[in-house]
Amino acid sequence: MNEEQDNDLAGWIKQYSVGLRRYFARRVNDADVDDLVQEVFVHLQAKRQDTAIDNPQSYTFTVARNVLISHYRRQKTRSHAFQESLTHEMEIPDFISPERTAIGIEEYRRVVQAILNLPPRARAAFQFHRFENMTYQAIAKRMGISKESVKELIHRALVQIRQARGEES
Incomplete structure (x- = not known):
């Protein structure tokens, strides 16, 4: 050019x-x-x-x-x-059948029952942490125990809930 x-x-x-x-x-x-x-x-x-x-x-x-x-x-x-x-x-990859719904409801009932069957302190720590979104430090302060004790209580609660669901810990 x-x-x-x-x-x-x-x-x-x-x-x-x-x-x-x-x-x-x-x-x-x-x-x-x-x-x-x-x-x-x-x-x-x-x-x-x-x-x-x-x-x-x-x-x-x-x-x-x-x-x-x-x-x-x-x-x-x-x-x-x-x-x-x-x-x-x-796309829904898996059809939600009535059978699957019933299984889900039954598993939900087992988890709720497992939470209700927890020892009172473990249940309180678990509920504060999972349902009220409190930190371990805040739970410890509220319950008057150490942060390590809160960790142990929540760990025990999770182990018992897993066992109730039929999972291995």
Whole structure:
């Protein structure tokens, strides 16, 4: 490309960039406008190396329209792929059968009964920690015992609950 053609392209950029920005701004997100304008000038530069262009304004906006169509197609493909991925993620992998519901209810009852059967201090420490979201330090202060004692009480409670559920500790 010689210097005259470089100046000519620079002139086109100066002359048509504002109009192209306005053209794209009405049709796409603001974040995409500059990229699309740049893409138009990349196409123009490639075309100008092969062939002389008789009507630069008409050709520039024809290229802009084609770039916009390509942009819409890319967006449609991306959104379709995104929707497919969401659809796959939202599928319920396992049907919740009445049998599974009954098993869940029975396990819930066993856990509640295990909590109720805990020694009073272990049950209190466990409830403070799990249901009231208290720290070991806060529980120790409230119960008037050491933090290590709270840890031990909660550990014992968890072991008993796991045993009640049929898990090994």
